[in-house]
Amino acid sequence: MTDMIPAKMVTTIVCPICHSGLRFNEDFTKLRCTGCEKRFRVEDGIPVMLAQEAE
Numbered sequence: 001m002t003d004m005i006p007a008k009m010v011t012t013i014v015c016p017i018c019h020s021g022l023r024f025n026e027d028f029t030k031l032r033c034t035g036c037e038k039r040f041r042v043e044d045g046i047p048v049m050l051a052q053e054a055e
């Protein structure tokens with residue numbers, strides 16, 4: 001993997017529920033919404049952005 005991950009770990013993806021920004025967790029396996037705090041799985045580097053899959 002050669003892609004650099006921004007130090008701030010902020011993505012351009014927004015929460016499908018409340019449209020707030022998302023942040024990766026420490027080990028980049030989850031995205032957490034900064035608004036409603038729902039968590040979304042990241043599978044093989046691809047976030048699963050489905051409201052019904054939110055934790």
Ligand SMILES: [Zn+2]
Pocket residue numbers: 015016017018019020033034035036037038
């Ligand atoms: Zn949200």
